[in-house]
Amino acid sequence: MSTTTVAPLAVHVRAVTKTFGQGEAAVPALKGVDFNARQGELLMIVGPSGCGKTTLLSVIAGTLNFDGGEIEVFGSSLHAMKPRHVTEFRKRNVGFIFQQFNLIPTLTCIENVSVPLLINGASRRVAEQKAEAMLDQMGLPGRGHDRPANLSGGQQQRVAIARALVHEPRLIICDEPTSALDKDTGSHIMDLLRDVARHPDRSVIVVTHDNRIFKYADRLTEMEDGRVQRVHDQAGNPDFSE
Amino acid sequence: MYHLALKMLLGDRAKYLMLVGGLTFATMLMTQQCGVFFGLLKWTTSHLSNMRAKLWVVDRKVEQANELKALRDTDVNRVRSVAGVAWAVPVYVGVQSAKLADGNFKPVMLVGLDNATLIGQPPLLLRGRLEAIRLPNSVIVDELAVRRLSAGRAKPLDLGDTFELNDREARIVGICRADKHFFGYPYVYSTYTQAVQFAPRQRKMLSLILAEPAPGYSLASAAAAIEAGTGMKAYAEEELFWSTIWWYFRNTGIPVAFISTILLGFIVGMVISGQTFYAFVHENLRHLGALKAMGASNGLLTCMLLVQAFTVGFIGYGMGALLVVGFGRTAVTRGEPPFMFPWQLPAATFALVMSICMLSALMGIRKVWKIEPAIVFRG
Structure with missing residues (x-):
């Protein structure tokens, strides 16, 4: 058993089940998943297509209802919350980075980044000031008034990261953040995400099947057929703290 | 968020123009046809407005001002x-x-x-x-x-x-x-x-x-x-006015023809704007899903869609009404075709155009309420 100090839990998932469809058409996506993510770490969920990675990510993020089990995110029990409270929780505590960036093409970068702040009730002026500052931090000074279509894929993903971080959420959810990027750009994005995860009060969960970026993970959670098969660190050592 | 909703709408130039164009057309068709219809009905009572008297005494079988029986x-x-x-x-x-x-x-x-x-x-x-x-x-x-x-x-x-x-x-x-x-x-x-x-x-x-x-x-x-x-039959001026109007309603196909056109304007406006707005929402579903994932409530998204729908409604109505005013000025100057523009007409058209916008928005709102935010994680 490891003797190193274990960081507090950010996400705690116990026996979570989720089935799509009903009757003969029912497809169980999660079959009693147990899973933890810690504060200050970048954790990757990996596995073959259809193993339930994205479903697990969706239920952790509070964007998909689950059938059974318990999920706690930074001490808040998602399973006990009403839907509108889950939405409120997500608004304040979760940042999203998507595979296809999901930037709104008709808005400028500043406007895209300001969206989470506006949803949280910030004024337009404050939101745009913070958004511009966040874009500067992401290495995109002076690009705030560009539309996403005028940026490269890597730059667009940086804008998406800025949008995910601008309202200072504690949990960052990333769905295949590098799959639409070339190798070098993907590496830069992962460097950025690893830096983001170093914040002691934050946790970054990445779903990916891009094995080129596995090296950026503090821990890897391998899934197969709706279950967690193995949790291990970079050296392949099992994580007994689970 | 509402300024972003408007930018999303204005950014999709083709749909924006289609929406405004559809509502302008609907406004114009409904208002212009109503104006001509009212003008035509007014013409049926021209004897009254040209002679002006408090009491009109006619043969007891007379029902309207244009069909007089000699006394x-x-x-x-x-x-x-x-x-x-x-x-x-x-x-x-x-x-x-x-x-x-x-x-x-x-x-x-x-x-x-x-x-x-x-x-x-x-x-x-x-x-x-x-x-x-x-x-x-x-x-x-x-x-x-x-x-x-x-x-x-x-x-x-x-x-x-x-x-x-x-x-x-x-x-x-x-x-x-x-x-x-x-x-x-x-x-x-x-x-x-x-x-x-x-x-x-x-x-x-x-x-x-x-x-x-x-x-x-x-x-x-x-x-x-x-x-x-x-x-004999004695009509008060207003009584003969309405008796004449209703006679034309009952005995001619004119109201049916005009009401059909007005209805057509409403349906065309409804179909164009409803379909376009629905397509706009459908194409933005992924972005709306992302907003929902980020914590935008159904209420906020509903308000955003309403702002978009009513904005195009106001613009479309304004343009349509301006075109009708231009038509009306020409008609009044030339003396034909018949045209009458009481304040109730633009008010009623405004209400109809806004109801078109509301119905169009409702179709989109229904779709937005039904989407799960997890849609953004699907490839």
Whole structure:
């Protein structure tokens, strides 16, 4: 058993089940998943297509209802919350980075980044000031008034990261953040995400099947057929703290 | 978030233009057709607006102002003898044939006014003197008559010019402005005595009697007294106005034709804007899903969609209404086609356009409410 100090839990998932469809058409996506993510770490969920990675990510993020089990995110029990409270929780505590960036093409970068702040009730002026500052931090000074279509894929993903971080959420959810990027750009994005995860009060969960970026993970959670098969660190050592 | 909602809408230029265009078209079609319809209905009551009297006494079978049955000349005195009548005057109204300089004939609406009082005189005399109408063979014609009856002449008809009216010479002593008749006939005014001489002789020549209640009598009580005392029908002006309008509603296909077009405007507007707005929402579903994932509530997204829908509604309505005002000004200046633009018309069209926007938005809102935010994680 490891003797190193274990960081507090950010996400705690116990026996979570989720089935799509009903009757003969029912497809169980999660079959009693147990899973933890810690504060200050970048954790990757990996596995073959259809193993339930994205479903697990969706239920952790509070964007998909689950059938059974318990999920706690930074001490808040998602399973006990009403839907509108889950939405409120997500608004304040979760940042999203998507595979296809999901930037709104008709808005400028500043406007895209300001969206989470506006949803949280910030004024337009404050939101745009913070958004511009966040874009500067992401290495995109002076690009705030560009539309996403005028940026490269890597730059667009940086804008998406800025949008995910601008309202200072504690949990960052990333769905295949590098799959639409070339190798070098993907590496830069992962460097950025690893830096983001170093914040002691934050946790970054990445779903990916891009094995080129596995090296950026503090821990890897391998899934197969709706279950967690193995949790291990970079050296392949099992994580007994689970 | 609402300014971003508007930027999302304006950013999709094609759909934005389609939405505004559809609503402009719907507004224009509904308002313009209603305006023409109201104008046409107003023309059916042109006798009332051109003669203006509180009580209209006609044959008891008469239901509307354009279908008069002749009365006996003595009926005027019978009405005058009814208690509750201050005065009563005879009026001749009939379609006559005017000969043009080029040999063609044009129908005109000949109105014969009481010789002594000239009650029922033209609403606005532009040139000439009203009293001159008492001179032999004298008539006052409206502007439309000047245009219509001048065909074949070197210059338009003017004061002092003559034309043939049922083979009799008529001399123009005045030019007036009058509301146009439903059938498009120009108005030609003369005295009652001269009018019955212009018109082909018939056993009964009196068309109607204009009257006014005596002091202390209401319109209703005077009308009731006339009906009881003479057996004729006495209409208050407003009563005859609506009776005429409803007669055309019941007995002609005009309302059905116009209402169909107005309905078509509503449906076309609904289909274009509904379908376009739905397509706009559908294409933005992924982005709306992302907003939902980021914590935007259904209420916030609903408000955003309503802001978008009503913005295009306001713009489309404004443009459509402006175009109709332009059309209306032209119509009023030219005197045709018929056009009437009471304040209730733009107000009602506004309500209809906003209901189109609301229904269009509701289709999108329903879709947005149903999407799960997890949609953003699907490839």
